Amino acid sequence: xxxxxxxxxxxxxxxxxxxxxxxxxxxxxxxxxxxxxxxxxxxxxxxxxxxxxxxxxxxxxxxxxxxxxxxxxxxxxxxxxxxxxxxxxxxxxxxxxxxxxxxxxxxxxxxxxxxxxxxxxxxxxxxxxxxxxxxxxxxxxxxxxxxxxxxxxxxxxxxxxxxxxxxxxxxxxxxxxxxxxxxxxxxxxxxxxxxxxxxxxxxxxxxxxxxxxxxxxxxxxxxxxxxxxxxxxxxxxxxxxxxxxxxxxxxxxxxxxxxxxxxxxxxxxxx
Amino acid sequence: xxxxxxxxxxxxxxxxxxxxxxxxxxxxxxxxxxxxxxxxxxxxxxxxxxxxxxxxxxxxxxxxxxxxxxxxxxxxxxxxxxxxxxxxxxxxxxxxxxxxxxxxxxxxxxxxxxxxxxxxxxxxxxxxxxxxxxxxxxxxxxxxxxxxxxxxxxxxxxxxxxxxxxxxxxxxxxxxxxxxxxxxxxxxxxxxxxxxxxxxxxxxxxxxxxxxxxxxxxxxxxxxxxxxxxxxxxxxxxxxxxxxxxxxxxxxxxxxxxxxxxxxxxxxxxxxxxxxxxxxxxxxxxxxxxxxxxxxxxxxxxxxxxxxxxxxxxxxxxxxxxxxxxxxxxxxxxxxxxxxxxxxxxxxxxxxxxxxxxxxxxxxxxxxxxxxxxxxxxxxxxxxxxxxxxxxxxxxxxx
Numbered sequence: 001x002x003x004x005x006x007x008x009x010x011x012x013x014x015x016x017x018x019x020x021x022x023x024x025x026x027x028x029x030x031x032x033x034x035x036x037x038x039x040x041x042x043x044x045x046x047x048x049x050x051x052x053x054x055x056x057x058x059x060x061x062x063x064x065x066x067x068x069x070x071x072x073x074x075x076x077x078x079x080x081x082x083x084x085x086x087x088x089x090x091x092x093x094x095x096x097x098x099x100x101x102x103x104x105x106x107x108x109x110x111x112x113x114x115x116x117x118x119x120x121x122x123x124x125x126x127x128x129x130x131x132x133x134x135x136x137x138x139x140x141x142x143x144x145x146x147x148x149x150x151x152x153x154x155x156x157x158x159x160x161x162x163x164x165x166x167x168x169x170x171x172x173x174x175x176x177x178x179x180x181x182x183x184x185x186x187x188x189x190x191x192x193x194x195x196x197x198x199x200x201x202x203x204x205x206x207x208x209x210x211x212x213x214x215x216x217x218x219x220x221x222x223x224x225x226x227x228x229x230x231x232x233x234x235x236x237x238x239x240x241x242x243x244x245x246x247x248x249x250x251x252x253x254x255x256x257x258x259x260x261x262x263x264x265x266x267x268x269x270x271x
Numbered sequence: 272x273x274x275x276x277x278x279x280x281x282x283x284x285x286x287x288x289x290x291x292x293x294x295x296x297x298x299x300x301x302x303x304x305x306x307x308x309x310x311x312x313x314x315x316x317x318x319x320x321x322x323x324x325x326x327x328x329x330x331x332x333x334x335x336x337x338x339x340x341x342x343x344x345x346x347x348x349x350x351x352x353x354x355x356x357x358x359x360x361x362x363x364x365x366x367x368x369x370x371x372x373x374x375x376x377x378x379x380x381x382x383x384x385x386x387x388x389x390x391x392x393x394x395x396x397x398x399x400x401x402x403x404x405x406x407x408x409x410x411x412x413x414x415x416x417x418x419x420x421x422x423x424x425x426x427x428x429x430x431x432x433x434x435x436x437x438x439x440x441x442x443x444x445x446x447x448x449x450x451x452x453x454x455x456x457x458x459x460x461x462x463x464x465x466x467x468x469x470x471x472x473x474x475x476x477x478x479x480x481x482x483x484x485x486x487x488x489x490x491x492x493x494x495x496x497x498x499x500x501x502x503x504x505x506x507x508x509x510x511x512x513x514x515x516x517x518x519x520x521x522x523x524x525x526x527x528x529x530x531x532x533x534x535x536x537x538x539x540x541x542x543x544x545x546x547x548x549x550x551x552x553x554x555x556x557x558x559x560x561x562x563x564x565x566x567x568x569x570x571x572x573x574x575x576x577x578x579x580x581x582x583x584x585x586x587x588x589x590x591x592x593x594x595x596x597x598x599x600x601x602x603x604x605x606x607x608x609x610x611x612x613x614x615x616x617x618x619x620x621x622x623x624x625x626x627x628x629x630x631x632x633x634x635x636x637x638x639x640x641x642x643x644x645x646x647x648x649x650x651x652x653x654x655x656x657x658x659x660x661x662x663x664x665x666x667x668x669x670x
Contacts, residue, residue, distance in 0.1 A: 055438060055569040056555060058447045059293040059454065065437050077567050103291060103554045108568025130291040130554065134281065155295035157457065162297065180295055181455040 003096040003124045004149060004172045007046055008207045008228060017224035018046035019264040020209060021257055022100065022233030023240065024064060025050050025081040026071030032246040037088045039253040041095050044261025049127075049231060052081050052101030059129045061184030063234040067241065078105050078114070082121040089122035098125040098151065098172075103139075111139050115146040125149035125172040133165040140169050153177050154200065156193075163203055173207040173229060176200060178214075184234030187213030194226035201228065221263035230264055275521045275597075277588065282471020282558075285594060287587035290470040292450070292557045299457045304472040306377045311479070316376065323368050324483065327401065330365075332356045334491035334648070340618045340635070347501065347641035349634055351621070351651040352488045352516065359394050361624065361653030362484060362512045363465060367394035369480035371402050374461035381405045381456065384463045385449040387414055387442030387508070388579035388626070389421025390653055391465030396430035406430040409448045411441040414578050421657055439572045442582050446556050466509025467586030470557030474586050481515025488648055489519050496646055502527045502637070505650040506629040507600065508544065508580035510589045512652035517598060527599065530589060531633045533575035534602030544573035546585050547593050547600040560587040576605035576661065577625035579653075603632040611635055612655065612662065624653035625661065 001009070011018050021040050025033050037048055053068040053076050060068070085097050099118065106114045106128065118126060126148055131139060133152055140150035149172025154163065157180065166174055176197055179187040187193065193210065201208050210223050211231030223230050236256055243249040282288045290300060310316040324330040332353040341349045354362035367384075374382055382404050386392030392408040399406030408425055412434045415422050425432050438444035446469075453462040467474045467481075485503075492500050503520055505513035507530035520526045535543030543549070546561040553562040555570060563571045563583040575581045592598035603611075608625055611632035615623050623631060627650065634649045641647070655662075663670050 056443060056447055058450045058556070061451070062437070069438070072569060104562070104564065104570070105568035107553060108564065108566065129293055130557070132290065132292070132294055132297055134297075135289050135291060153294040155293070155297075157295055157298040159298060162294075177293070177295060180457055182451045185455065 002147070002149065002172070003094060004047070007096055008173070011046065015267045017227055017264055018229035019044060019220070019261050020047045020049050020098070020229050020231045021045050021236055022049040022051060022231060024053060024067035024071050024237055025084060026053060026074055026076030027067040027237070028240050028243045028249050029246055030074050030076070032249050033084045034087050035246055035250055036253055038092065039250045040257055041092060043254050043257035044265065045257055047096040047098060049098045049100050049233070050081065050085065052078060052099055052105060054102040054105055057102060059182055061182040061234060063184045063238045063241070067237045078109055082117050082123070085123055086121040096124040097122065098127060099123055100127040100129065103128050103131050111142050115142045115148055119146035119148050123148055125151045127151045127153065127175055129153070133162070133169045136169065144171060151175055156180060156196065163200065167204050167206070170206060173209050174200065174204055175231070176208050176210050178210050178212045181212065183212055185213060186215065190222055194223070197227050217259045217263035220260045221266065224264040224266070225268050232260060277591065278471060278475050282475065284588045284591035286552070287559050287590040288471060288474055289559055290557060291554045291559065292470045293454055295454050295457065296470070299453070300470055300472070307373060307472055307476050310373055310376055316372065320369055320372055323372065324365065328358050328364050328368060329356065330483065331487045334488055334495060336495065337619050340614065341638070343618060344635060344638040346638040346643060347645040347647045348643065349638060350492065350500070350646060350648050352484060352648055354484060354512065354650060354652045355621070355623065355627070355654035359397050360656065361390040361394070362481060362515060363391045363394040364397065365483055365515070366465065366477050366480040366511065367391065367398045367463060370461070370463040371398035371404065374404065374463070375402050377461065379459060379461035381460045382463050383407045383409065383449050383452050383460055384465060385409045385442065385445035386465060387445065387581055388577065388657065389414070389418040389425070390579060390657070392430070392432070393421055393424050393428070395463050396425040396428040400429050407433060407452070409433050409435050409445040409452070411435045411439070411445050413440040414442065417661065418578055418657065420660070443570065466511045467514050467588060468509045468556055468558060468560070468584055474558065474588055477511055478514045478518055478588065481511055482518045484512065484515035484650065485517060485519035488516060492646065492648060499523055499526055500646040500648045501641065502529060502647045504529045504531060504630045504634045504647060506531050506580060506626045506652060507547065507585060507589060508533065508582045508626065509584070510586035512650050514586060514588055516648070516650045517592070521597060528592070528597065529633060530598055530600045531629045532600060532602045533577065533580035533629060534604040534607070535574040537604055538602055542574040543602065544575045544581050544583065545602040546583060547589060548602045552590065555584045558587045560584050560590040576608060577629070577658070579624070579626040580629065601633055603629040607632040609662070609665070621651070622655035623651055624655045625658045627652045
């Protein structure tokens, strides 16, 4: 059983959602990423989403754009990101790690090579923001063949045909983009989101994570009632941006993620 | 090549093109594609577009025989397709009118655009006002500084100009920001992309709105010379004016099609914007095409004297035409373009855009090696009034 399946199975028994924080690899420093990953887990993260920086992150809002720019400015490369995952895996064998990024840097490495190296490093899933199922058949097959889950996005605008395709091609979980917008924006219509996610959880044979627009513990608690996982990105990345050293960054993670974790870890009241 | 019919239903030109965008935009692209197909098949839409191109844009524009410069070069006869004479001074208006009419047909009240040199922004602002729509143009901070007169033009026309401060603060970042806006306001907003790039159906749609350039040029050339041209030359940034000229000639195998990229300070310096000449295939801004990228797949900053060519990608159809050998792609440096700029000013009394000057530079280079009964059509894609500050500054003159 993959680490992701094991995590979702375990959380289902506890009747609660997973907390998946997002950080950009190489931000706020090159040395911070691995300690931050461990700090995330110690503070209650169930899985980690690690952003692979790209020069043109067209689906990201200002916080993650700036984090990518800073990371690239420090010389972050895809191989370094994979090396950090490998290092994290030396002392953590159970927490799933999901990479999130854009297609071009992966193609520059070669999709087959990337899939192989990601699996070797201990990556569990990959989200490629600008690769929809229409164009992603070959890529998802390569990832699956290496034992890495290709995780697709669904949006409020996705129709029934799209949901069927994602059910066929995707694995691990499905990432539901909770709003029409970019990362870091705010969502106010949570009842509608949760209703849609409820439908998707029935239609897809996969867990559904909700991301985009979750910025605080209250919202996280609310979303956790109706989703299999809660992804928190920009709000964390913004706080990390202000950290002057790695210790400060680790402390930010502890304060912020512990609060989110206690909100998410409450068993679901509904269902 | 008798029946070239691309893209396929998924927007592919061979391995290029397609749709590489965030999931949220896919339904909007489907809706756009369907609306566009319906509009294209609707005689009323076509008649209105035709009438707007005549009455508002000023088409058809001439295919002008540049006799003095042809004589001076002592080879092929050079004909200029005078897109510079269109309303707003460049070919960009052809596409802006088409997309704005489509936006109106789709009931979208708000239009957004990205712009580099500002020509597409001005064209979009113009048609937005003409059809009574709200207009927001994204422009890189760096381009805003070097093209301040176009920024003022857009504001005069009632558009809002949003400065983009991310990345390299140029056209590619303006495109990213416009895509972000579109994802956020996808219900009421129409994104008028200014070149033959972006996700399907944009490359095909923008080409179709610009093919009037080649359709006119082909008929005018037959009328003026009694035969097809030997060579068609156009500058290539994203490649909209070039595809507009080339497309109607694709099945005419005797006609050489040459796209001229921005060679900047020279291809060996890395300071240029010539992805077809030096780049490799990758994925950016919703399509697969040739890109300027580093070995890690990060998009490289570009350089060109002309803001309109300063883009690290190129339309996917050009990538395909290059691979199958139907079109050739070369580069002209800043210096070569400047020289051609001055030459046209002094010989023909026409001030060309710096973008178009790249095409002129290549035409002037190959004409002497051709016979005097041969013909080169150069797409004079825009007028150079917007560039006089740039050119003057290079000569130490501050206007």
